Amino acid sequence: MKKVLVVYWSGTGNTETMAKQLAKGAEDAGAEVVIKAVSEAAADMVKEAAALALGCPAMGAEVLEESEMEPFVSGLSQTEVGGKPVVLFGSYDWGDGQWMRDWVERMKGLDAVIDGEGIIAQLVPEEETLTACYEAGKRLAG
Ligand SMILES: Cc1cc2nc3c(=O)[nH]c(=O)nc-3n(C[C@H](O)[C@H](O)[C@H](O)COP(=O)(O)O)c2cc1C
Known part of the structure; x- marks a missing residue:
């Protein structure tokens, strides 16, 4: 069974809603899914x-959330992610992505x-965006 890892940071739940749809899509397509808030995620995963x-919303001035998500992403190396399928997603508000x-x-x-x-949603993700997340999850499992 293919292992799919979903890691996200979400302050007010919008990115978390997207993360759950991605995880559901991957699960429904038969993957073994681990979904973690970034504070619970580790490099070996x-x-x-x-x-x-x-997943991470736009924070600061068009950057990743700086105390948890940015260090996690900074810690990723080519050895860990090179050649792997990766879906990026997150919510935003006033910016342009x-x-x-x-x-x-x-x-x-x-x-x-x-x-x-990448899959982006302005504030609360709409149905169309949630479907895009679900389908992307299915692709990750494939
Ligand atoms: C401190 C802070 C900084 C933000 N910076 C940006 C930004 O640079 N660009 C933008 O489009 N939205 C920005 N936002 C809006 C968030 O991205 C938006 O509220 C998003 O829906 C939050 O997602 P979440 O519910 O997953 O935390 C910011 C919000 C906060 C609280």
Whole structure:
């Protein structure tokens, strides 16, 4: 069974809602899914996973959340994520998605195989976005 790891940070629950849909999609497609808030995630989980979904809202000024998510992402190496399918996702509000474009480029720099352009939702994710999360989860399991 393919191991899929979903790691996210969410302050007010919007990104968490997306994370749960991704996990559900991967589970329904037959993967073994581990879903963790980033505070509970560890580097060996990333190593063991065949595919990853990482979620974080736009924080600061178009950056990742700085106390937990940024250190976690900074700690990822090419050895852990290179060649692996990765879905990035997160919620935002007043920006235009710059944090996600930057994050996608950063993960490509580690040779992660990024699914599309990342999945973004303005504040509470709408049904269409949740479906996109579910489908992306299914792809990670495939
Ligand atoms: C401290 C702080 C900084 C934020 N910075 C940005 C930003 O730079 N760009 C943006 O589009 N939204 C920004 N937001 C809005 C959040 O991304 C938005 O509220 C999002 O839905 C939060 O997702 P969550 O419910 O998963 O925590 C910020 C929110 C907070 C609290």
